[in-house]
Amino acid sequence: MGYNHRNFNFTLVILGVVASQLAVSLYLPSLPAIRHQWQLSVGQTQLTLSVFFLSFGISQLFYGALSDHLGRKPLLLLGIMILAGSSVWAIYAMNFDSLLGARFLQGLGASALSLLARAVIRDLFHGSELRKAISVLAIAASFTPGLAPSLGGFLQQHFNWRSNFVALAIYSFILLIIIFTKLTETNVYKRQPGESFNARDLLENYQFVLKNKIFLVYVLSVLVGYLAMIICLENTPFLLEAQFGFSAEITGYLMLVQPAFFLLGNLIQHKLSHLVSGDKLIQAGMILLALVSVSFLLQAALDFSSVITLLITLAFNGLAVSFILVNSISGGLLPFTDKAGQQQRYRV
16 A cells, blocks of 8 residues: 555544544533533433443444454444444434434544544554554544534524534535545455455454453553543533633633543653553553543532642643543554554544
8 A cells, every 4th residue: 555545544533533532522512501401410421421431332343343254344334334323313313312313423433533544544654664554543533523512512502502402413424425535454464355254263353352461451551541531531620610601612622631631641642652662651641531530529528629720630631631642542553553443442
């Protein structure tokens, strides 16, 4: 594969990750509006994010392994179609249970885009280029959680919460057409025509990956990073709108803080990639995350919280998560080549 063709495929999978992240963060400033429409509790409203991540995680048991045998492109197309269709469902959801069903399916679709993008990158890049490629992907993708809540807040303020899913559906359908017509298959190890699908080989692949203890350590690090991010995503809109009285549009703008520092962390890592090891940066991220946890606990225990302290804590959380995720993902990828998709099912 030529250099330009490789970079074009790389760009396409970045667009896929953008769609996956839009599904997570675009509608967040609308959570209080969804709660108000159906008279829900905060916990019930947060289920729209929880069921998304439930299906997001479960589906990774299958996407990565199947893509190793069937190829990346067919599974990517399937994921985009699910995301586009479920976004249309969410637009017309007439009750909360229907919206939850749509969000569950959105998680199934977004999972394919997020997971297989990293598998494609593992197909395209190797060695030091792999870490740089993942860093570039993270930098590009970090604009999405930064801009998405701002766009979502604007749409909520001037239209309603359903407009967020209209925007996501339009983007998904456009991306479906582009990837269908332009993306080339990157998995040279996929099952060839006439070759039967062997379930035993699939199980052996899982066993092969799970026996790698270093990989499992990186998986745990990824889990910690994503849990920190999800907890903040679920609670920030309610704190800013309910506790501090901001509008949905202003909430979207204030939510820029965490992804902005996530982006800053990625830029720092990109500059330090030849000077500091990925493991050292993961350690730094874990220390920062511990300080963030202490800050939240003190604010709760002392019943003292202001917009400034909240935003500062979110900023350091974004920085910590960026150090952890980028280096844990690249560290877990390095030992594998032909099982890149299988291994990626342990990624969020």
